Amino acid sequence: MNRILAALYWIAMALIMAFITLPLLVVVAASLSPSSEVVLNPARWTFHWYGELWTAKWLGPFWLSVQIALTVSVISGMLGLLAAYVVAYRRCPAADVIMSFILSPLAVPQIVKGVAIVLFLSSAGLFHLLGTPGLIMAHVILTLPFATRMIATAVYNFDRNLDRAAQSLGAGRWQRIRFILLPLIKPGIFSGMTFTFILSFNNIPLSVFLVRPGQSTLPITVINYMEYSLTPVLAAVNVASLLFILTTIFVFEKLGGFSAQLHGGSK
Amino acid sequence: MSTPDIELVSVTKLYGDTLVVDTIDITIPRGEFVSILGPSGCGKTTTLNMIAGFQEPTSGELRIRGADQQGVPPEKRNIGLVFQNYALFPHMTVAQNIAFGLKMKKAGRAETEAAVRSALKSVHLDGLQDRYPKELSGGQQQRTALARAIAPRPSVLLLDEPLSNLDLKLREAMRVELKEIQRELEMTFVYVTHDQEEAMAMSDRIVVMSRGVVAQEGDPTSIYNRPRTSFVADFIGKSNILPISAVTRGEAGPQLVLPGGVVLAIDTAEPVEGMRFCCIRPEDVRIRGLDGGPSGQAANLVDGRVAKIVNLGAHLDVWVDVAEGVTLKALLRTADAAGMQPGASITLAIAPEAIRTLAE
Numbered sequence: 001m002n003r004i005l006a007a008l009y010w011i012a013m014a015l016i017m018a019f020i021t022l023p024l025l026v027v028v029a030a031s032l033s034p035s036s037e038v039v040l041n042p043a044r045w046t047f048h049w050y051g052e053l054w055t056a057k058w059l060g061p062f063w064l065s066v067q068i069a070l071t072v073s074v075i076s077g078m079l080g081l082l083a084a085y086v087v088a089y090r091r092c093p094a095a096d097v098i099m100s101f102i103l104s105p106l107a108v109p110q111i112v113k114g115v116a117i118v119l120f121l122s123s124a125g126l127f128h129l130l131g132t133p134g135l136i137m138a139h140v141i142l143t144l145p146f147a148t149r150m151i152a153t154a155v156y157n158f159d160r161n162l163d164r165a166a167q168s169l170g171a172g173r174w175q176r177i178r179f180i181l182l183p184l185i186k187p188g189i190f191s192g193m194t195f196t197f198i199l200s201f202n203n204i205p206l207s208v209f210l211v212r213p214g215q216s217t218l219p220i221t222v223i224n225y226m227e228y229s230l231t232p233v234l235a236a237v238n239v240a241s242l243l244f245i246l247t248t249i250f251v252f253e254k255l256g257g258f259s260a261q262l263h264g265g266s267k
Numbered sequence: 268m269s270t271p272d273i274e275l276v277s278v279t280k281l282y283g284d285t286l287v288v289d290t291i292d293i294t295i296p297r298g299e300f301v302s303i304l305g306p307s308g309c310g311k312t313t314t315l316n317m318i319a320g321f322q323e324p325t326s327g328e329l330r331i332r333g334a335d336q337q338g339v340p341p342e343k344r345n346i347g348l349v350f351q352n353y354a355l356f357p358h359m360t361v362a363q364n365i366a367f368g369l370k371m372k373k374a375g376r377a378e379t380e381a382a383v384r385s386a387l388k389s390v391h392l393d394g395l396q397d398r399y400p401k402e403l404s405g406g407q408q409q410r411t412a413l414a415r416a417i418a419p420r421p422s423v424l425l426l427d428e429p430l431s432n433l434d435l436k437l438r439e440a441m442r443v444e445l446k447e448i449q450r451e452l453e454m455t456f457v458y459v460t461h462d463q464e465e466a467m468a469m470s471d472r473i474v475v476m477s478r479g480v481v482a483q484e485g486d487p488t489s490i491y492n493r494p495r496t497s498f499v500a501d502f503i504g505k506s507n508i509l510p511i512s513a514v515t516r517g518e519a520g521p522q523l524v525l526p527g528g529v530v531l532a533i534d535t536a537e538p539v540e541g542m543r544f545c546c547i548r549p550e551d552v553r554i555r556g557l558d559g560g561p562s563g564q565a566a567n568l569v570d571g572r573v574a575k576i577v578n579l580g581a582h583l584d585v586w587v588d589v590a591e592g593v594t595l596k597a598l599l600r601t602a603d604a605a606g607m608q609p610g611a612s613i614t615l616a617i618a619p620e621a622i623r624t625l626a627e
Contacts (some may be wrong), residue, residue, distance in 0.1 A: 162355035164321060167341040168348035169368035179367070183358045185613060 031235035049236035058237060061221040068132065068217065069201040072139040073147075077193040078146030079140070087148075088155035100150070103145045113141065114209035114263065131212035138210050139200040144256070146199065147192035154188020155181075190256020194249055201245065270333040272423050272455040273318060280313050287313045289479040290327070295423075295457060300449050301464035302458045305476035305579045306502065313384040314476070315425050315459045319343050332422065333401035344370075347416035349423040351431055353408045360394035361387075361411050368419030386414040389448055406437045414447070423455045430465065442468045463503050468490065475499050496627050507547045507595050511624070514539045519565075523622070527590025531567045533622045542624035548602040549584070551621035552597035554604070555614040566616040571595070571610045576604075583607075587615060 008148070030038045032045035039045065052149075053059075055228050083102055087095040105113065121129055158181060166176045204219045209222060222237055273295040280288040288395045290309040295301045303311045308606050312425065316322040317329060320341035327337045330471045331344060347368075365386050369379040387393050390410040409429060416424055420578050426445075432437045449456045460466055466473050467487045475498075483499045484492055494500035497508045513524040520535040523545055531545070555568060557590055573590035584599045593616060597606075608611075 158352065161350055161352060162356060163458060164319075164341070165348065165350060165354040165356070165415075166367065166371075167321075168319060168344075168425075169415070170342050170345075170371035171367075172340075172342050172371075175371060179354060179370075 002240045007081070009132075018069055018122055025082045027235050027238050030232050031239045033232050033235075049231070050240070052233050053236055053240055061216045064132070064215065065218040068135050069197045071136050071199040073193040073197040073239045074112065074145060075140050076143045076147040077151075077189055079144055080151045080187055080192055083144075083148045083154040084155045084185075088152040089158070089205040090174065097171075099148070102148050105141050106145045108205075110205035112137065114206045117141070117206075118209045124232050130216055134210040135207060135217070137156055137260050138206045139203060143196040143199050148190035150195060151185065151188050158184055159247050178242060186256050192219065193256075194252040197248060197252070198245055201241075201248075269285075269297055271295055272332060273457065274328075274333075275314070275318075275324075276328040276330070276332040277316065278314075278324045278329060280310070280317060280322065281325045283466070286480055288317070288324075289325060291476075291479075291481050293474055293481065294482070297422075297455055298305045298453050298468055299471045300446065300456045300458065301472045302470040303472065303474045303476060304460055306464060306467040306504075307481075309475050309476040310479040311461075312427065318423075318457065319346055319348055319425055321351055327329060332444060345421050345423075347419070349416045349424065349426040349429045351428045353400075353412040353432075354530075355408055355411055355415070357400050360397050360399055360412075361392065361403070362401070364411055365396075367415060369582045372419055382418045384491070386418040389417065389451065389476045392416045404432055407440070407615065409433060409441065413445075417452060417454065420452075420453070423457060424449075424619075425482050426456060427460045428462075429458075431449050431460075431462070438465075438623070445469060459516075467503070472504075475502065477502075487502035494623065495625065497544050497625050499627075500623070500625060505549050505596070507549065507552065508544055508625070509546075509593065510544055511542060512610075514542075520619075523624070525590070525593060527593045528567065529569060529590050529593055531569075531617065531622055532619045533624065534620045537622070537624050539624055542626055544623055544625040546623045547595065547617060547621055549596045549598035551588075551617060552595050553616045554585075554597065554599065555616040557607055566618050567616065567622075569615040571613060571615055573607060573609050573613060576607060576609060587613065589615065 016163055026038060028044075031042055032042075032047070033179060034044060034046050035041040053100070083098065086092050087099050092098070108116075117134065118130075121127055121134060149168065162180055162184070165177055202219055203217075204223060207217050207220055211217065218225070218237070218241065222234060246247045270335060271294045273293070273528070275291055275293040277290050278288060279290050279291060284340065289315065291310075291316070294304075298600050301544075303314060305311045311432060313322060317324050320332075320336065323337070331346070336344065342507055356367065359367070359531045362383050365383045366379050368621050369382055374382070383396070387396060388474075389558070390413050390472040390588055391474065392407065392410050392414060395403065395407060395411075404412065408431075409445060429445075430441050433441060445456075445458075449469075458466070458469065470487055472484065472486055473490050474484045475520060477498050485493075490499065494506070500506040500508055511523050512526055513525050515522045515524060515530075517530075517532050519532055520613075521533055521537070521539050523531045523533055525531065525545075533539075533545075553566075556567075571587040574588045574594060577584040577603070582599060583599045583601050585599055585604065585607065586595060
């Protein structure tokens with residue numbers, strides 16, 4: 001009985017893994033195929049389409065997306081840290097209210113948010129902020145709930161006895177924040193920023209409302225391109241984006257050490 | 268006499284409407300090992316937190332080295348603290364943990380290194396300075412926490428049940444070591460515990476707390492030998508606590524009449540006015556003719572029947588029914604009581620000096 005269950009378990013696992021990874025493999029194969037027909041024979045594969053990515057047509061939107069995602073992850077990370085500090089560390093009386101307010105954009109569909117931001121900018125006479133500033137603003141609104149939530153969780157898990165221990169050793173408030181709190185919640189901050197980066201980098205629904213005419217982020221460029229043709233260059237863009245995101249996660253992980261709990265963690 | 272390190276004068280702490288600490292007065296002289304002992308909920312941890320500065324007294328005055336501490340934050344009190352769960356900084360090595368207090372004091376590099384080295388030495392952790400807390404055993408974490416607290420040389424060290432997470436053997440070894448470290452550093456230790464054995468083993472003085480008040484205060488011997496209330500008699504060591512039905516005058520002096528008509532002569536110096544209970548330590552309950560106990564005329568002789576025997580190894584706990592509803596517990600050496608069986612009739616011998624009267 002147990003062996004049958006174990007076998008079923010492994011079969012289910014394998015199916016789930018296949019479901020997640022097979023489409024990716026198909027995309028990789030497509031990006032290497034000579035024409036829009038997907039070729040599975042490695043002997044006929046070509047890197048031609050990747051070469052085509054190295055043109056202003058794709059590099060421009062890519063850099064815009066990277067700039068926005070980086071800026072947004074820094075801003076959301078910092079705002080999220082401040083919010084988490086007040087809500088989860090100082091536990092100020094209005095903590096619940098503040099948290100609900102910051103999380104409230106989650107309840108609004110992105111399309112609605114996009115329209116609302118555009119209407120706001122035009123009615124407030126801030127139409128010139130469309131483009132990069134508007135995109136950054138919108139993406140911060142989109143990602144702040146996630147960043148705050150992740151950082152606040154790290155702060156909630158912070159062992160307050162460590163704070164008291166530091167205090168008894170003569171550490172004032174800023175010293176405790178700098179030497180004890182920040183190093184211990186750093187993994188939370190960086191995972192929040194990573195998540196923010198990915199959300200911003202991949203975003204379409206908000207971005208379409210806020211790009212200036214002639215300006216385009218990478219995902220929007222892909223969507224637009226798809227309307228005209230379905231060449232393997234799209235698959236190449238996707239694979240390249242995927243590799244880029246994975247690299248970003250890796251770099252953030254190295255900086256922030258989400259897995260620092262291996263020799264850290266207070267319990 | 269120099270200024271005491273810590274003085275609590277009529278200190279009261281309320282949480283909402285709950286009185287947690289009720290008008291206590293405690294004086295802790297410099298260089299002493301003082302234990303605050305009591306069951307959970309007696310207010311001992313609150314008292315410690317008030318001394319450390321994590322909580323402010325609702326009323327009363329708290330002085331450290333003569334200075335009123337109202338509004339002084341914990342980081343300005345120069346008091347070391349050892350936590351029950353150690354609270355080591357997980358992202359720092361043992362050496363960095365120990366150096367933390369000196370770093371906050373902006374001590375020089377040479378001074379810090381010397382202090383870390385000497386702290387490591389006092390707690391016997393030499394060679395482990397580059398480990399992370401995660402890589403240490405419970406006992407080593409405990410030592411690190413202690414080293415971290417003593418390294419900046421605070422004038423007072425507060426210890427909050429620091430041994431309760433260790434196993435029994437280690438706990439007993441650490442008791443001896445803690446006491447040695449305290450004596451060596453000549454630091455004032457305030458040790459909060461619910462473990463009376465720990466308090467007895469290490470303290471110069473014990474403050475017994477119960478329901479927010481100080482039940483009794485004194486050196487371990489006097490607290491053990493002269494408990495003032497049945498709570499203290501029961502909490503410190505083991506005791507036979509019996510209600511007093513009446514007090515009469517015998518030829519030799521006062522006598523206590525217990526329920527069931529048991530009559531015990533007591534020492535003439537023992538107060539009887541208003542006393543409602545008496546207590547007898549199990550080791551003072553001897554058996555006539557068995558263990559060379561007090562056999563003279565002076566001893567109270569009480570006939571009884573053995574009800575229950577529990578073997579503790581070197582000793583036996585023996586319950587003896589001496590009258591209807593009156594049972595005395597005796598602690599006998601196993602060798603002395605060999606062959607004793609439940610149901611056996613025996614005569615107990617209790618010296619009058621071993622009987623204490625208690626008001627409540």
